Amino acid sequence: MESMTRLAVLLSGRGSNFVAIADACARGEVPAEIVLVVSNKPDAPGLERARERGIPAVAIPGKGIPREEHERLVIAAVAEAGAGWVCLAGYMRLLSPSFIERFPQRIVNIHPALLPSFPGLEAQHQAWAHGVKVSGCTVHLVDTGCDSGPIVLQRSVSVRNDDTAEILADRILEQEHVAYPAALRMLLTRPWRLEGRRVVFE
Numbered sequence: 001m002e003s004m005t006r007l008a009v010l011l012s013g014r015g016s017n018f019v020a021i022a023d024a025c026a027r028g029e030v031p032a033e034i035v036l037v038v039s040n041k042p043d044a045p046g047l048e049r050a051r052e053r054g055i056p057a058v059a060i061p062g063k064g065i066p067r068e069e070h071e072r073l074v075i076a077a078v079a080e081a082g083a084g085w086v087c088l089a090g091y092m093r094l095l096s097p098s099f100i101e102r103f104p105q106r107i108v109n110i111h112p113a114l115l116p117s118f119p120g121l122e123a124q125h126q127a128w129a130h131g132v133k134v135s136g137c138t139v140h141l142v143d144t145g146c147d148s149g150p151i152v153l154q155r156s157v158s159v160r161n162d163d164t165a166e167i168l169a170d171r172i173l174e175q176e177h178v179a180y181p182a183a184l185r186m187l188l189t190r191p192w193r194l195e196g197r198r199v200v201f202e
């Protein structure tokens with residue numbers, strides 16, 4: 001039997017990717033258990049969605065305290081929960097190198113564009129305004145840069161003439177909810193290694 005990996009999810013907002021991961025875990029598609037949800041925003045709807053599912057969820061506000069102190073609290077909560085992997089799901093803070101070193105190649109993020117195009121904020125709008133014909137989403141390992149880590153999986157979405165940035169974002173989000181669980185399943189069930197910055201699955 002595959003062993004259960006313990007995941008912590010870090011979010012700042014509505015938490016739809018958290019829900020997609022949690023549902024995939026519940027269905028047995030991802031051999032993992034979400035043991036903690038952390039938000040830096042106390043009013044993030046994702047916290048309530050976690051509690052509805054019986055998953056421990058805590059707010060650790062980032063405002064008004066130094067970054068190292070905030071990260072120390074987040075790391076302590078993740079360690080206390082016994083999580084070995086960290087999934088960023090709409091977490092609107094950059095992690096420091098010391099946080100990343102604490103979970104080497106065990107921090108995953110999802111970004112709503114085909115990286116390395118359009119990193120950073122409002123990626124769907126950036127791609128739409130640029131006029132790309134194809135966009136999508138990227139699941140990647142987290143390094144010290146912004147949306148710059150090794151790519152695990154991407155899913156593409158065609159851009160239509162009558163799309164607005166919001167309509168495109170909605171279609172990308174549907175693909176995010178497929179991509180994040182699929183990438184976790186791959187990382188947790190298949191042998192893989194890093195060759196340079198390429199994630200190679202055997």
Ligand code: GRF
Pocket residue numbers: 011013014015016017018046089090091110111112173176
């Ligand atoms: C998603 O678009 C994700 O790609 C980006 O932030 C958004 C989070 O949405 N990193 P949700 O909170 O998971 O609904």
